[in-house]
Amino acid sequence: MNVTVIGLGLIGGSMAKDLRKSGFATAVTGVDSNRAHGEKAEKLGLVDQVLPLDAAVEKADLVIMAIPVDKIKSLLPQVLDLVSDRTTVTDMGSTKKELCDGVENHPKRRNYVPAHPMSGTENSGPEAALEGLFTNKIAIICDHEKSGPQHLALIEKMFQSMGMDIAYMSADEQDHSTAFISHLPHAAAYALANAVQDKEDRSIIFDLASGGFRSTVRLAKSAPSMWGPIFQQNKGYVVESLEVYIKHLVDFKESIQHDEKRMYELMNKANNIRSILGGENPSLIKNEEKIVKFYTK
Structure with missing residues (x-):
C-alpha cells in the first residue's frame, strides 16, 4: 500500500508512524508546504521521501490530508483532479460540512471518504x-453513503x-457534536488564557500556577493557524x-453571588x-453498545 500523507505534523506524522508499524503502509510519501517540516519528517523516518504534490499523489493508493481545514477546502478538489479512479482520498479535518x-459535485466524489479521528495534543x-x-x-466517518x-x-x-473504533454520521451531525466536545474546550481555553493574562499582577499568578490551571489552559497552546479555520468553518x-x-x-456566577445552596447543586x-466519562452511567453504556453494534464494522 503506497500512502501519501499531505501535512507532516502531529496528526499526519502520527498516522504515518502507526500505519507503517501495523504493516498497512509499505511505503509512505510526504507532502508539506513547509520545507523544514518535510526535511525533519524524513530525518525522523516518518516518511520515506518528500515529493511535490503532483508526483506524490500520482503514485499513491491512498492520500491522507492532514492539514488545516482551510487548506483542505482549497486543495481537496485539486487532489481529486489528480488521482486515478482507484485512489482513495481522505482527510483528517475537525470540520466536515464545508x-x-x-466537492459535492466533483466527478471523483466517490473516491473521497471524509473522516475525523478524535485524538490529538496541543x-x-x-x-x-x-x-x-x-x-x-x-x-x-461522514456521509459514508456518498463514498x-x-x-x-x-x-x-486503515482506522x-x-x-x-469507527462511528458513522452525517457531516452536519459531526460538526454539531464536535462543536461541544472539541471546539468549545479550545475556545474556552483561549479565553481563559487571555483572562489570566489581563490581570495586572499576572506574573505572580503564573508563579503560583499548579497542575489544575496548567491542564485547564493547556489547549490554549494549540496553533491558531489550525484552530482559527476550524472556528470559522464551524462558526x-x-x-x-x-x-x-x-x-x-x-448561572454559576450568580449562584456564588446570591444562592449558596444553588451553587452546591450546580457543583x-x-x-x-x-x-459519565467513566462509563458508569446506564444510559451512556446503552449508547455505547448501540455505537459498537450499529456504527462500527
Whole structure:
C-alpha cells in the first residue's frame, strides 16, 4: 500500500508512524508546504521521501490530508483532479460540512471518504508525532453513503489497523457534536488564557500556577493557524456551544453571588461527569453498545 500523507505534523506524522508499524503502509510519501517540516519528517523516518504534490499523489493508493481545514477546502478538489479512479482520498479535518459541500459535485466524489479521528495534543510539527496516538480512540466517518464501497472499506481498514473504533454520521451531525466536545474546550481555553493574562499582577499568578490551571489552559497552546479555520468553518455551531457555555457560567456566577445552596447543586450536578466519562452511567453504556453494534464494522 503506497500512502501519501499531505501535512507532516502531529496528526499526519502520527498516522504515518502507526500505519507503517501495523504493516498497512509499505511505503509512505510526504507532502508539506513547509520545507523544514518535510526535511525533519524524513530525518525522523516518518516518511520515506518528500515529493511535490503532483508526483506524490500520482503514485499513491491512498492520500491522507492532514492539514488545516482551510487548506483542505482549497486543495481537496485539486487532489481529486489528480488521482486515478482507484485512489482513495481522505482527510483528517475537525470540520466536515464545508469540505463535503465543496466537492459535492466533483466527478471523483466517490473516491473521497471524509473522516475525523478524535485524538490529538496541543503540540504541532513533525517532532510532535506520537506512536499509538489513536489507539482505542474513535474515528468518525461522514456521509459514508456518498463514498464508493471500495474506498470506504479501505478507510475502515486503515482506522482499524490503528486500533480505532469507527462511528458513522452525517457531516452536519459531526460538526454539531464536535462543536461541544472539541471546539468549545479550545475556545474556552483561549479565553481563559487571555483572562489570566489581563490581570495586572499576572506574573505572580503564573508563579503560583499548579497542575489544575496548567491542564485547564493547556489547549490554549494549540496553533491558531489550525484552530482559527476550524472556528470559522464551524462558526454557527461553535457560537451555539459558546452561548450555552456562557449561560452556565452566568448561572454559576450568580449562584456564588446570591444562592449558596444553588451553587452546591450546580457543583454536584457537574460531578456527574465523572460517572459519565467513566462509563458508569446506564444510559451512556446503552449508547455505547448501540455505537459498537450499529456504527462500527
